[in-house]
Amino acid sequence: MKVVGENFRKNLSEQTRINDSRLILALDVSEENTKEKNLEQTCLDIVENTSDSLAAIKIGIPLVLNLGLEIISTISKKTPNPIIADFKIADIPYISKKIAQKAFKTGADAVITHGFTGKDCLETIIKTAQEENNKGVFVVSNMSHPGGETFIKPASDQILKIAKETNATGIIGPATRPEDVVDLRGRAGEDLLILTPGVGAQGARAGVAVRSGADYEIVGRAIYTSDSPGESADRIREEINETLSEG
Numbered sequence: 001m002k003v004v005g006e007n008f009r010k011n012l013s014e015q016t017r018i019n020d021s022r023l024i025l026a027l028d029v030s031e032e033n034t035k036e037k038n039l040e041q042t043c044l045d046i047v048e049n050t051s052d053s054l055a056a057i058k059i060g061i062p063l064v065l066n067l068g069l070e071i072i073s074t075i076s077k078k079t080p081n082p083i084i085a086d087f088k089i090a091d092i093p094y095i096s097k098k099i100a101q102k103a104f105k106t107g108a109d110a111v112i113t114h115g116f117t118g119k120d121c122l123e124t125i126i127k128t129a130q131e132e133n134n135k136g137v138f139v140v141s142n143m144s145h146p147g148g149e150t151f152i153k154p155a156s157d158q159i160l161k162i163a164k165e166t167n168a169t170g171i172i173g174p175a176t177r178p179e180d181v182v183d184l185r186g187r188a189g190e191d192l193l194i195l196t197p198g199v200g201a202q203g204a205r206a207g208v209a210v211r212s213g214a215d216y217e218i219v220g221r222a223i224y225t226s227d228s229p230g231e232s233a234d235r236i237r238e239e240i241n242e243t244l245s246e247g
């Protein structure tokens with residue numbers, strides 16, 4: 001299987017190796033997390049202090065709504081870490097393409113899309129990623145919050161199937177339910193990357209998802225709301241690595 005996102009994957013593996021890190025920062029900082037500095041400067045400081053402990057940075061809709069899409073390129077200039085635009089795309093193919101294209105052209109190295117919208121949407125987004133210099137596409141296959149059990153978990157099998165058929169770069173799975181991560185890895189095979197949010201604020205312990213078969217753990221609040229985001233990121237990176245080395 002030839003998954004899309006060759007350039008993204010190269011950059012991600014490089015940062016994983018250099019920083020010895022399986023940690024992705026969810027940079028969901030908002031005004032309530034800022035002290036004496038403005039929001040943009042707070043984000044830039046967090047990026048500067050955490051970059052060496054990370055494999056990638058995820059930027060979501062709240063930050064873009066607060067600071068504009070340009071925050072993606074501003075941050076990508078400040079760090080060698082690849083930037084994943086978490087826009088959880090969920091629309092018809094025509095609109096999905098526009099969203100993905102805009103994210104890529106602004107400097108995102110990968111996007112996150114929902115998968116419940118169907119195979120035609122995934123095909124369109126993946127074609128766009130290939131046209132934009134082989135960027136990455138991650139598909140939400142299951143979700144970490146309790147409500148994720150209602151609709152998306154029962155559809156997880158089918159979503160994973162179309163993610164594989166369309167050669168997506170990877171999928172998103174729940175660190176909060178390690179048994180689901182084991183199951184996703186079993187069905188995904190080795191080529192698809194698995195990124196897992198839910199560590200820290202949502203209750204999952206660092207390292208458990210990676211030990212269950214995930215490639216990376218996504219962490220937001222446990223890092224950016226702490227007194228020292230740099231130290232927190234480094235500690236979580238170490239916790240993941242220690243759990244991994246326990247075998």
Ligand code: BMP
Nearest residue numbers: 026142143144197198201202219220221
């Ligand atoms: P936190 O560590 O603060 O809970 O942040 C988790 C991040 O992962 C958020 O950006 C959220 O949007 C994202 N996420 C999640 O928590 N669960 C999912 O199932 C999918 C996500 O993208």
